[in-house]
Amino acid sequence: MKPKKTGHIHSASAExxxxxxxxxxxxxxxxxxxxxxxxxxxxxxxxxIESTAVKHQVVAQEILKGCLPLSGNSVRIGITGVPGVxxxxxxEALGTHCxxxxxxxxxxxxxxxxxxxxxxxxxxxxxxxxxxxxxxxFIRPSAAGNxxxxxxxxxxxxxxxxxxxxxDVIFIETVGxxxxxxxxxxxxxxxxxxxxxxxxxxxxxxxxGIVEMADALIINKADGENVPAAKKAQNAFAKxxxxxxxxxxxxxxxxxxxxxxxxxxxxxxWELIENYLNTVKSNQFFKENRKSxxxxxxxxxxxxxxxxxxxxxxxxxxxxxxLLNDLNAGKITAxxxxxxxxxxxx
Amino acid sequence: MKPKKTGHIHSASAExxxxxxxxxxxxxxxxxxxxxxxxxxxxxxxxxIESTAVKHQVVAQEILKGCLPLSGNSVRIGITGVPGVxxxxxxEALGTHCxxxxxxxxxxxxxxxxxxxxxxxxxxxxxxxxxxxxxxxFIRPSAAGNxxxxxxxxxxxxxxxxxxxxxDVIFIETVGxxxxxxxxxxxxxxxxxxxxxxxxxxxxxxxxGIVEMADALIINKADGENVPAAKKAQNAFAKxxxxxxxxxxxxxxxxxxxxxxxxxxxxxxWELIENYLNTVKSNQFFKENRKSxxxxxxxxxxxxxxxxxxxxxxxxxxxxxxLLNDLNAGKITAxxxxxxxxxxxx
Numbered sequence: 001m002k003p004k005k006t007g008h009i010h011s012a013s014a015e016x017x018x019x020x021x022x023x024x025x026x027x028x029x030x031x032x033x034x035x036x037x038x039x040x041x042x043x044x045x046x047x048x049i050e051s052t053a054v055k056h057q058v059v060a061q062e063i064l065k066g067c068l069p070l071s072g073n074s075v076r077i078g079i080t081g082v083p084g085v086x087x088x089x090x091x092e093a094l095g096t097h098c099x100x101x102x103x104x105x106x107x108x109x110x111x112x113x114x115x116x117x118x119x120x121x122x123x124x125x126x127x128x129x130x131x132x133x134x135x136x137x138f139i140r141p142s143a144a145g146n147x148x149x150x151x152x153x154x155x156x157x158x159x160x161x162x163x164x165x166x167x168d169v170i171f172i173e174t175v176g177x178x179x180x181x182x183x184x185x186x187x188x189x190x191x192x193x194x195x196x197x198x199x200x201x202x203x204x205x206x207x208x209g210i211v212e213m214a215d216a217l218i219i220n221k222a223d224g225e226n227v228p229a230a231k232k233a234q235n236a237f238a239k240x241x242x243x244x245x246x247x248x249x250x251x252x253x254x255x256x257x258x259x260x261x262x263x264x265x266x267x268x269x270w271e272l273i274e275n276y277l278n279t280v281k282s283n284q285f286f287k288e289n290r291k292s293x294x295x296x297x298x299x300x301x302x303x304x305x306x307x308x309x310x311x312x313x314x315x316x317x318x319x320x321x322x323l324l325n326d327l328n329a330g331k332i333t334a335x336x337x338x339x340x341x342x343x344x345x346x
Numbered sequence: 347m348k349p350k351k352t353g354h355i356h357s358a359s360a361e362x363x364x365x366x367x368x369x370x371x372x373x374x375x376x377x378x379x380x381x382x383x384x385x386x387x388x389x390x391x392x393x394x395i396e397s398t399a400v401k402h403q404v405v406a407q408e409i410l411k412g413c414l415p416l417s418g419n420s421v422r423i424g425i426t427g428v429p430g431v432x433x434x435x436x437x438e439a440l441g442t443h444c445x446x447x448x449x450x451x452x453x454x455x456x457x458x459x460x461x462x463x464x465x466x467x468x469x470x471x472x473x474x475x476x477x478x479x480x481x482x483x484f485i486r487p488s489a490a491g492n493x494x495x496x497x498x499x500x501x502x503x504x505x506x507x508x509x510x511x512x513x514d515v516i517f518i519e520t521v522g523x524x525x526x527x528x529x530x531x532x533x534x535x536x537x538x539x540x541x542x543x544x545x546x547x548x549x550x551x552x553x554x555g556i557v558e559m560a561d562a563l564i565i566n567k568a569d570g571e572n573v574p575a576a577k578k579a580q581n582a583f584a585k586x587x588x589x590x591x592x593x594x595x596x597x598x599x600x601x602x603x604x605x606x607x608x609x610x611x612x613x614x615x616w617e618l619i620e621n622y623l624n625t626v627k628s629n630q631f632f633k634e635n636r637k638s639x640x641x642x643x644x645x646x647x648x649x650x651x652x653x654x655x656x657x658x659x660x661x662x663x664x665x666x667x668x669l670l671n672d673l674n675a676g677k678i679t680a681x682x683x684x685x686x687x688x689x690x691x692x
Binding site: 061064065068069071072153156157160206207208209210211212236237239240243244245247248291294295296297298299301302303305306307310323324327328330331332333334335336337338339341342 | 407410411414415417418499502503506552553554555556557558582583585586589590591593594637640641642643644645647648649651652653656669670673674676677678679680681682683684685687688
């Protein structure tokens with residue numbers, strides 16, 4: 001069945017969905033349909049999750065509770081790389097390979113910055129022609145929202161729903177230049193960094209710290225006259241990654257070449273991911289990592305709520321600019337400024 | 347004048363200091379003496395800062411206010427590396443070089459874990475014989491404390507006092523295996539990672555993420571039969587660091603060799619630091635970085651206070667283990683668990 005492309009949060013359309021049925025019945029009904037792999041129900045549930053209306057959230061949280069016991073049985077793969085690196089083509093190629101091997105694939109994106117452009121990633125679905133028309137693929141553009149915390153939560157919840165609907169491979173795409181990579185790293189089992197061949201050896205534009213997160217560094221567009229430069233880069237990066245301290249997973253990050261456009265090297269990358277999964281499932285890291293990710297998101301949600309609450313306080317907003325000035329003028333220490341702010345907030 | 351070795355927080359000794367004089371007078375007096383470079387006064391003020399007694403904190407914060415306008419004119423250098431890498435010997439060698447070039451040097455350490463062992467770093471002063479007896483050096487063991495936040499604050503405040511006392515080079519030492527490196531990185535202008543030569547190419551034992559923070563990677567013990575291996579490692583690391591995204595400072599991290607024991611390569615390392623300072627002072631990063639560090643510590647202090655307050659709540663402590671269990675059993679999402687906790691805390 002062709003997935004329904006609901007796009008971004010339309011409060012009006014969510015409204016329409018919800019008034020159709022009674023709430024309690026609706027949640028139960030959607031859970032049932034999602035469990036049966038119904039993509040229309042899956043899309044509707046994600047729309048409810050993305051809605052900021054309280055009544056939609058009530059149903060959404062009910063649906064999540066019902067879907068949770070059905071979730072968890074997937075491989076969650078984070079894919080990052082700067083614009084122009086060929087992420088869509090890569091996702092199309094790797095995704096099609098997965099499906100041809102009997103998998104069901106869901107593709108989500110996390111991109112808080114897109115709240116302005118309304119979805120800069122996964123927006124152009126023409127680049128994923130094969131996947132969009134494949135009944136074993138479910139593609140959902142990035143959730144809109146102003147805060148990374150909010151968008152990350154929606155994405156985490158969408159993962160649960162997709163898993164409950166039977167998708168056993170989940171790609172989560174991000175653009176590699178902002179704040180969202182840590183979030184994606186903290187909600188995936190495997191983190192893949194895409195890089196260009198023939199564009200010098202440096203990771204131009206990519207945010208520092210991302211390389212250390214990566215489980216695999218994939219050099220894309222390794223075709224035609226790019227091949228020698230790509231091979232040279234592969235060699236250099238493989239050596240460099242060996243110099244870094246070992247990861248908690250005990251997995252040695254790999255560097256691989258591919259040409260997503262020419263569909264070369266894709267099979268090899270999937271095998272690399274399977275090797276990783278064998279390693280971390282046998283050494284228990286896979287399970288432990290998901291546990292600590294759960295704890296991370298619990299704590300992050302709490303802390304974000306505490307911070308939001310604090311900085312929304314009008315007295316704090318009043319004092320903060322003055323205190324920052326005093327701080328930079330050397331009239332007050334950072335700790336004294338913090339104490340002042342905390343006093344004001346009470 | 348030989349610095350007074352006050353060691354760790356002795357509430358009793360702080361008590362003695364404070365009852366000697368009246369509070370208001372005492373703060374003014376200590377500020378004056380610190381400004382004159384009196385190391386006994388400096389030690390006393392740091393002891394007050396480290397004391398948890400409210401009355402000591404009142405005086406300590408007064409002293410800080412008085413010292414702030416006199417602070418800031420130093421180079422703050424973070425030095426990290428696993429135990430056994432030769433940090434003390436390195437600090438002795440580089441510190442002595444600074445002093446021979448007309449600098450006044452203060453050496454502080456940050457090591458929250460040492461609250462158990464009561465100062466595992468800078469504890470063994472016999473390794474810094476030259477510095478401990480040099481009138482232009484002020485050495486202070488790491489502040490004790492149970493929380494990184496508390497220890498970091500004390501160290502930040504000690505930096506201010508040392509600067510007010512005329513120390514124009516401040517070393518802040520950390521062990522490179524725990525949580526304190528990010529804190530040290532966020533309170534220094536230059537971050538230096540010490541590594542062993544002839545111990546393989548990998549950074550065994552060092553925490554991931556530290557390499558990306560480093561402005562310089564120094565391979566110590568590059569002497570005798572270690573020299574060829576050290577040179578090979580230098581070459582490999584220099585190439586590897588070039589593959590990483592550029593730093594916000596626009597500084598390309600350097601790899602250098604030294605033998606602290608044989609006092610070789612030390613002059614070169616100091617020149618490297620001076621080159622860095624020239625770069626970041628002319629491109630304004632030095633100033634901007636200190637500003638964002640101020641903001642970081644203001645925000646971190648606020649957030650730590652909010653978190654501490656929250657997790658100290660008895661209702662939160664009651665519910666947390668159960669919610670974590672439910673979370674890991676897949677009965678509840680991380681966000682739902684967070685909402686539950688936040689509700690309980692109210």
